Amino acid sequence: MRKTLVAANWKMNGSREFAEAFFKALDLQGVSGDVAIFPPFPYLPLAASLLQNAGYERTFVGAQNVSQQAEGALTGEVSVSMLKDCGAHYVIVGHSERRSFYAESNTLVAQKFLAVKESGLVPVLCVGETLEEREASKTLDVIAAQLDAVFALAGGDCWSGAVIAYEPVWAIGTGKTATPEQAQKVHEFIRARLGAAGPQVQILYGGSVKSANAASLFEQPDIDGALVGGASLDAREFAEICRAA
């Protein structure tokens, strides 16, 4: 039986004051699965210590991005070892905003995935199709290519201990959630593509998840939780989503 994971992606939102108020308001009583918070880089140590002070078990912090390089003359970049130092447990790689706004290719995402894996942190690999690709019936081909690029580089046992997030680009921040059936179909495909590790890998859904639609998504057999953007900025709403998992 896979554990659920609900993850809060704050994106480039928040402040010290916001983080302090968020963790004060965050009440995870009654949550049985894992929970992770992904603040912007500067607030990682603060989030890690506030979460630790809250005393919940199975709660983690993660980073929204990382360099594929270990160190060097790379102004503005952050390495996996720095993230480890700051208390991160998870690292998101290949979020669609990074793929589209920062031109991150499947190859670069694969390099980042490998760097995270080799460091002992847990990669959360985001995959998903645009509306144009869905309408052209290319959804599964796009996702296969995104997964296969990682497997081609990281190979072997790369999926065990990793997390995958299926995030249809047309559902991110738009208020348009994939139906539970649409999401389940893709999650089932992803799980099959992961080979022997598939049955153990947590596959999250992301795209306009809120407390009102979370339960119907989590009822699907291959949906193991959610990556939540907008709704994760409200501690009470986020906790409700965590309780639904």
Ligand code: PEP
């Ligand atoms: C995301 O950015 O990963 C996301 C799913 O955003 P939202 O929940 O706002 O659609």
